[in-house]
Amino acid sequence: MKLEHILLGALLERPSTGYDLKKFMDTHGRFLRSNTQMSQVYRSLTAMTDRGWVRFTAEDRPGAQDAKIYSVTAEGATVFLDWLTGAYQPPTRFEDPELSGRLAFAGFMTIDQLIRLLDVEIEARRQQVARYRFRDRDIDFEPTIAFDQTLARSLGQRLHEIGAAAIDTHIEQLTALRDDLLDGHLPARAATETLTEKEISR
Secondary structure, three states, X not given: OOHHXXXXXXXXXXXXXXXXXXXXXXXXXXXXXXXXXXXXXXXXHHHHHHHOOEEEEXXXXXXXXXXXXXXXXXXXXXXXXXXXXXXXXXXXXXXXXXXXXXXXXXXXXXXXXXXXXXXXXXXXXXXXXXXXXXXOOXXXXXXXXXXXXXHHHXXXXXXXXXXHHHHHHHHHHHHHHHHHHHHOOOOOOOOOOOOOHXXXXX
C-alpha cells in the first residue's frame, strides 16, 4: 500500500489541504502508515498533481498565505478504486496494514467486494495456521558467547502462544465481520449505487 493510495482515499472522503492531510496521517492514518512526514505528504501531492490524479484550488486567507485545497480528479479516483477493489495478495504477516488500509476506505466498496476481500484474507490465514502452527520449532543452538538456552526456549514458546492467539483472534473477528456483512447487520448503500462523476469531481 502506497502513501498515494491513502492520500487519495482521504481526499475522496473530503478535499483537504496538505496540512489537513498531515493531521489525518498523524491520527487515523497512523494505523495505516507510521511516521509520515509533512515533506512526504507534499512530495506525494506534487507527484499526484503532475500525474493528473489530483488538482487544487487556492483559498484566500487574509493575513496568511493562500491555502491549496486538493481534490481528486476522475483519473485519480480510477487509480484509487483500481487499487482498493483490485486483486488482494495477503502479506506474509497478518499485522501488515494492507488489509486494514483497504477496510479503512470500505465506504467506497460494495458489500460483495468487501466479502471477497475478507474471503481471501481469511482463507490465507487459515492456510498459514495449518502450515505453520505445528511445525518443528526446535532449534539446535550453538552459541559462541554466554547464552541461556532454557530462557530462549521458554520465551520462544510463550511468543509462539501469543502469536497463535493473535492470528486466531484475527480470523475469528474477520469471520464475524463477514457474517455481519452477509446478514445485513452493517448498514450499507444499495448495491446498485456507485460513485458518480459528480461525486468524483467534487
